[in-house]
Amino acid sequence: MDLTLTPEELKFRDSLRAWLKANVAPPWTRGTNEPADKKAYLQYLSAWQRKLFDGGWAGIAWPAQYGGRGAAPIEQAIFQEELALAGAPERLGVIGEGLVGPTIIALGTEAQKQRYLRPMLTGEEIWCQGFSEPNAGSDLAALNTKAVLDGDYYVVNGQKIWTSFAHIADQCLLVVRTDSTVAKHKGLTCLLVDMKSPGLSVRPLRMMSGDASFNEMFFTNLRVPVANVLGKVNEGWGVALTALGNERVSISTGRYMVLKRELDQLLERSRETRRNGGPLTRDPLIRQKLAQAHVELEVFRLNTLRAVTAPFKGGAPGPEGSLLKICWSETNQRVVHCALEVLGLPAQLWDCDEGRWAFNYLRARGNSIEGGTSEIQRNIVAQRVLGLPRSY
Numbered sequence: 001m002d003l004t005l006t007p008e009e010l011k012f013r014d015s016l017r018a019w020l021k022a023n024v025a026p027p028w029t030r031g032t033n034e035p036a037d038k039k040a041y042l043q044y045l046s047a048w049q050r051k052l053f054d055g056g057w058a059g060i061a062w063p064a065q066y067g068g069r070g071a072a073p074i075e076q077a078i079f080q081e082e083l084a085l086a087g088a089p090e091r092l093g094v095i096g097e098g099l100v101g102p103t104i105i106a107l108g109t110e111a112q113k114q115r116y117l118r119p120m121l122t123g124e125e126i127w128c129q130g131f132s133e134p135n136a137g138s139d140l141a142a143l144n145t146k147a148v149l150d151g152d153y154y155v156v157n158g159q160k161i162w163t164s165f166a167h168i169a170d171q172c173l174l175v176v177r178t179d180s181t182v183a184k185h186k187g188l189t190c191l192l193v194d195m196k197s198p199g200l201s202v203r204p205l206r207m208m209s210g211d212a213s214f215n216e217m218f219f220t221n222l223r224v225p226v227a228n229v230l231g232k233v234n235e236g237w238g239v240a241l242t243a244l245g246n247e248r249v250s251i252s253t254g255r256y257m258v259l260k261r262e263l264d265q266l267l268e269r270s271r272e273t274r275r276n277g278g279p280l281t282r283d284p285l286i287r288q289k290l291a292q293a294h295v296e297l298e299v300f301r302l303n304t305l306r307a308v309t310a311p312f313k314g315g316a317p318g319p320e321g322s323l324l325k326i327c328w329s330e331t332n333q334r335v336v337h338c339a340l341e342v343l344g345l346p347a348q349l350w351d352c353d354e355g356r357w358a359f360n361y362l363r364a365r366g367n368s369i370e371g372g373t374s375e376i377q378r379n380i381v382a383q384r385v386l387g388l389p390r391s392y
């Protein structure tokens with residue numbers, strides 16, 4: 001594995017760095033909890049996405065003919081790291097750009113590519129991912145939302161849950177059951193659904209962090225044109241796996257820099273804080289914890305480099321993405337846990353550092369569940385990377 005950037009990659013990084021220096025949107029003046037004026041916050045994030053697109057910095061690894069930059073996956077990873085390093089705003093289009101877009105590029109019709117890809121990059125259309133149901137999360141293939149063919153439409157009835165961004169999304173990648181008479185993996189189909197269609201309703205769910213960024217979705221005789229099937233009818237399991245493979249890598253790459261910034265802030269706070277007559281950083285136990293967090297972050301950085309250089313050379317992200325997903329989610333949880341241990345009880349308060357530590361700690365619990373739980377990722381690694389048999 002060669003860890004040094006090539007001259008082209010360095011050129012890419014430097015020109016992006018210069019662009020970000022000149023263009024990063026001013027920080028949204030808000031606490032880390034939910035912004036009070038959600039509409040204004042959305043407009044702020046949409047304007048930022050548009051600015052990225054206009055500057056040529058959206059869809060880094062997507063083909064230029066669909067509005068992308070046509071660069072390599074390693075440049076996509078550099079892009080995500082540089083955004084985090086520059087303190088750029090969060091991105092609304094993470095599900096579209098990270099998960100649905102690459103799946104449409106791989107498996108969609110030309111008409112679907114022309115229709116859906118560009119508005120994902122400009123920020124005109126926000127996407128959500130309608131996979132999980134109340135009785136189908138880890139065992140996704142057990143899902144029960146049904147679609148029945150009626151002329152040129154599928155008529156959908158059922159329910160999804162935990163759908164991130166559904167309350168603000170324009171489009172959804174939905175997995176439904178189109179054949180109940182075959183093995184559960186074989187009767188699924190993926191649909192591209194307009195969220196404004198009659199028969200679709202969304203109900204937000206509040207997380208323990210206070211955030212309400214995921215939802216329940218209900219479908220009552222929702223009509224979806226046959227032309228909106230992504231991939232083939234009854235072959236939706238393969239489509240869903242392609243989307244999930246992309247998700248595991250896209251939610252993990254770029255996170256190193258986010259965590260590094262977090263650890264740097266923690267180090268700064270530790271240096272400033274005095275306890276037992278001296279700076280916190282002289283306490284032997286605190287030093288152990290901070291050093292351990294640094295070690296884990298470096299392991300995560302190397303795993304990220306491996307994920308973007310090795311499997312991508314052979315095409316789509318493979319099961320190795322599960323390694324990265326475990327590494328990111330669990331390292332994040334340990335770093336925020338370390339912050340609460342090091343800074344002590346005040347870090348649990350919403351008025352300490354604008355609630356950053358309390359919010360991050362509570363939100364991080366979901367990291368080892370979203371995109372597939374850590375147990376499921378370990379099963380994938382055991383079976384598909386190590387070649388072990390299926391569990392009981």
Ligand SMILES: Cc1cc2nc3c(=O)[nH]c(=O)nc-3n(C[C@H](O)[C@H](O)[C@H](O)COP(=O)(O)OP(=O)(O)OC[C@H]3O[C@@H](n4cnc5c(N)ncnc54)[C@H](O)[C@@H]3O)c2cc1C
Nearest residue numbers: 129130131132137138162163164366369370371372373375
């Ligand atoms: C913040 C957040 C955002 C999310 N966003 C979305 C989204 O946008 N779209 C979407 O469709 N879903 C989303 N999800 C849902 C997520 O994908 C599911 O919660 C996840 O797949 C687990 O499913 P479940 O909740 O039904 O738990 P279950 O599958 O019921 O699992 C319960 C427990 O049993 C364990 N378990 C289950 N099966 C096995 C097994 N075979 N071996 C070992 N252990 C096992 C699990 O690891 C878990 O600990 C989100 C979840 C969170 C927390």
